[in-house]
Amino acid sequence: MDTFKRIIAYSKPHWWRILIAAVASIGVGSMDGAFAYLVEPILKKIFAEKQLYILTLLPFGVILLFVFRGLCRYCNDYFVRTAGQLAIQKIRNDVYERSMGLSLGFFNRQSTGGLMSRILNDVNTMQDGVASMITGFFRDGFSALSLLFVIFYRDWRLAIISFLVIPATVYPAQLIGKKIKKLAKIGQEKMGDITSVLQETFSGIKVIKAFALESREVDKFRGRNLDFYTYVRKSIKYDSLSAPIMETITSFGVAAVIWIGGNSVISGRITTAEFFSFVTAMALVYAPVKKLINSYNVLQRAIGSAERVFEVIDEKPDIVDPENPKPLGRAVGEVRFDRVSFSFNEDDLILNDISLEARKGEIIALVGPSGGGKTTLVSLITRFYDPKSGAVLIDGIDVRDLRLSDLLSNVALVDQETILFNDTIANNIRYGKTAATSAEVQAAARAAYAHDFILEMPEGYETNIGDRGVRLSGGQRQRLCIARAILKDAPVLILDEATSALDTESEQMVQEALNNLMVNRTTFVIAHRLSTILHADRIVVIEAGRVVESGTHAELIALDGLYSKLHEMQFK
Ligand SMILES: Nc1ncnc2c1ncn2[C@@H]1O[C@H](COP(=O)(O)OP(=O)(O)OP(=O)(O)O)[C@@H](O)[C@H]1O
Ligand SMILES: [Mg+2]
Secondary structure, three states: HHHHHHHHHHHHHHHHHHHHHHHHHHHHHHHHHHHHHHHHHHHHHHHHHHOOOHHHHHHHHHHHHHHHHHHHHHHHHHHHHHHHHHHHHHHHHHHHHHHHHHHHHHHHHHOOHHHHHHHHHHHHHHHHHHHHHHHHHHHHHHEEEHHHHHHHHHHHHHHHHOOOOHHHHHHHHHHHHHHHHHHHHHHHHHHHHHHHHHHHEEEEHHHHHHHHHHHHHHHHHHHHHHHHHHHHHHHHHHHHHHHHHHHHHHHHHHHHHHHHHHHHHHHHOOOOOHHHHHHHHHHHHHHHHHHHHHHHHHHHHHHHHHHHHHHHHOOOOOOOOOOOOOOOOOOOOOOEEEEEEEOOOOOOOEEEEEEEOOOOOOOEEOOOOOOOOHHHHOOOOOOOOOOOOEEEEEEEEEEHEEEEHHHHEEEEEEOOOOOOOOOOOOHHHHHHHHOOOOOHHHHHHHHOOHHHHHHHHHHHHHHHHOOOOOOOHHHHHHHHHHHHHHHHHHOEEEEOOOOOOOOHHHHHHHHHHHHHOOOOOEEEEEOOOOOHOOOEEEEEEEOOEEEEEEOOOHHHHHHHOOHHHHHHHOOO
C-alpha cells in the first residue's frame, strides 16, 4: 500500500493531464452505456412500431457516436500515457541521482548489471503499471459504471441476481494478484542477472576473445535467459488463468440471467426490447471488467518492480556531508592519518593502526607488496570509505567534518584505473575543472606530455574517444588522466601507479612533469617501480595493513629491511 501511494505521489504533478484523461474517459464510458441503452428504443420503434425514419437516421447516429467516442479515446490515451511517462521519467531520474550519491561501498555490494536493470527494466514495468492503472481506473471504470447503470435501470432485480456471483471472484483475483507480484519480483531479479552478464561480457570482450571463451559466455547467457523464462512462464500461467477463472464464475450469473430473464419476458414482466438492452449491457460490461482485473495484475507487477526501485531510492548513503561542516577553502595541504584502522567487512583489518603525517609540499611514497593496503589507505583521504577507527585530517580538520565538495576540490587523484568518458579529449581533461579554458587544457596536456599525440589525432583536442578510451593506448590514456589531475591544480595529489603504463622514456618525461607539479603540493605516490620514488621526502613501507618501515631512501637501505630487499630485487 505504501509503495502504491508513492507511485501515486509521482503522478500528482501531472494531475491536469490525468484530469483531461478522466473527463475524456467519461466520454468513452458513457458512449458504451448509451449504446446499450439505445438498443431498447431502437428495437421498439423500428421493429415493433415500424417507424422507418429512425432506421434512416440510425446509421448517421452510429457514425457520430463512434467519432465522438474515438476523439475521447484519443485524448484519454494521449494524456494518460504522457502523464505515466512523465512520472516514470522523474522516478528514473531520482533512482539515478540517488545512486550517484551513494558511496563506493554500495557499488561494491551491488552488481552493476543489477543496478542497470533496476533503472531500465524495473522502471519500464512500473511505467506499464502506472499507465494501465490510470486507464483502467478511469476509462474501464466509467465504461463499467455506465453499463451497470443501464443494467440496473432496465431490470434491477435481474441485475442483483446476476451480480450475486461477484463476491466469489474477489478471492481468486486477490490470490492471483499476489502470486503475480511475487513472481514478477523474482523475474526482475533474473532480468538483473541477464543485464549483469551483458554488462560484464561486453566490457570484458577482449578477455573473452583472448581466452576463446565465447561459447562458455553464450551458455551462461542462455542459462540466465532460461531462468528468466522459467519465472515469466509461471507469471504468464497465473495471468492467463485469471480470465478463464473469472469467466467460469461469471457464467453462473449469465446462466441465471438467461433463465430468469427469459421467463420474465415470457410472463410479460419485461418487454423483449428491454431484455435485449439488458443483455447487450451485460455483454458489453464484460470487456471493461476483464480489463480492470487485468490492470490489477499489471499493477501488482508494477508494485513488485517499484519495491526494487524504491530500495535504491531509500538506500542511505553512508558517506554524507556533516551537519555543521567546517569551512575549508584552498587547503594548505597537510595530511595526517591518526591511528587509522579500516576493514571492508567486519572481520579482518585491511589497515591496522596507521599513523602518518605529510607536511605541506612533501612527497610521501607508499610502497610494499601487492594487496598490502596502499590504495585503500589513500582512498580514505577522498572519503571513498571512512576509517573504522582513528581519523584522517587535512590541515588539522577531520575529513568527516568537511563538506565533500570542499574536500574533493582539494584533492586530485590519478588512479590505477584510467577511466575516460565517451566525450572529446578536451572535455575528458576538463573533467576535473569544467570551467577551464582551451589554453589551460592545452597547458595541462603539454605538462603531461600528451599534447603531441593529441595533435596527431584526427580532430586534435576535439576528437571523440570511445566510451572507455578504446582508441587510445594504455600510456596515452594514462597521460590524459595525468593532464586531468594537473588541470585540477589541487593542493593534495594522489598518484596511484600513475605512470605504470608508460614506457621508460615517456615515464621519464611524465615524471619530470609530475616533479614540476609536485612542487608546493602534498603528494602521495604509490609505485611498484622503485626508480620513480627515489627522490621522495619519505618512503613508507606498508605490508599487510601496517607501516613496517619509514624513512628516506638512504635510511631505509641502511636499515636493511623489506625496502632494501625489494630494492635489491629490482635493481639486481
Ligand atoms: N572493495 C573491496 N572490498 C573488499 N576488499 C577489498 C576491496 N578492495 C580491496 N580489498 C582488499 O583490501 C586489501 C588491500 O587492497 P589494496 O587495493 O589497498 O592493496 P594495494 O596495496 O593497493 O595493492 P596493489 O599494490 O596491488 O595495488 C586486499 O587484500 C584486497 O583484497
Ligand atoms: Mg593499489
